Amino acid sequence: MTNTNYSKKIANYGVAWEGAFGYVQALQVKDTIYISGQLSHDEEGKLIAPATLDGKGRPADFTQMEAQIRQTYVNAKKLLAEFGATLDDVVEETLFVLDIPSAFAAGSRVRKEMYGTDMPPVASNLIGVNALAFPEQIVEITFRAVIDRNAA
Template identity: 60%
Template sequence: MSDKAGTAVKEVANLGVPWEQAYGYAQAVKVGNIIHVSGQLSHDAAGALVGPAPLDENGRPKDFSNMALQMQTTYDNARRLLSHFGATFDQVVEETLFVLDVDAAFAVAGEVRRRVYGPTPAVASNLIGVSRLAFREQLIEIAFRVDLSLA
């Protein structure tokens, strides 16, 4: 999208979850043919975490068995944002997965990502282990870069 002078402008998309206003950010921003998708997580339409991890006495996840559910739901939320711009996962050029447990993510990522991208994903991918995410019960967050000039 451009203004009358031909200067690129930002187009934003949100999912209507409470933390968009509380934290103050857009879920996705499109400038020209590029969409930058903020870190997505596994929430439902109301913002409740899907597949929250049970916590130990210190408030840290003690079970990572919901990694696949959280990962798939995260991709589903990203799909909703991409569709706002008429985009698909075929146009994703890079993704970064932030996870609390790299081994748990590796154990399920291949299957989940093939359901999203097809049998041979053609996307640059980064998997980064972190010590904490936005919500204590959250196991994964995924950010995306999308190029709309790709067919």
């Protein structure tokens, strides 16, 4: 069923997992932009700062947390730009992480850097999970942004 009361604008990277799973990276409906879970990949879909895996195929440590979080924000900024938005328009974010202590330490530094303030005006959630899409992935972040379509 299609809702014809509004239009949807979408953005994708063109990475393999978009088609494999069947989803869009970002979607704008009216004045709200929804950004799917982002991770630390480059333009070709190669993971940036992958975690080293142990013998069981699990991350051996979380020393790459800061680098993964930073690249994830870089990717989100690119998607936001597709809609004429920036991190200033973000109202909510959710970080899904494999290790809360390392994510809290790294995330607090990177978030302040990316938002350009010690107290980003963003509702934020930090949620510990058992696994993410790729074994070397230790963080995934979703974003919601609201833009003022009537702004000059």
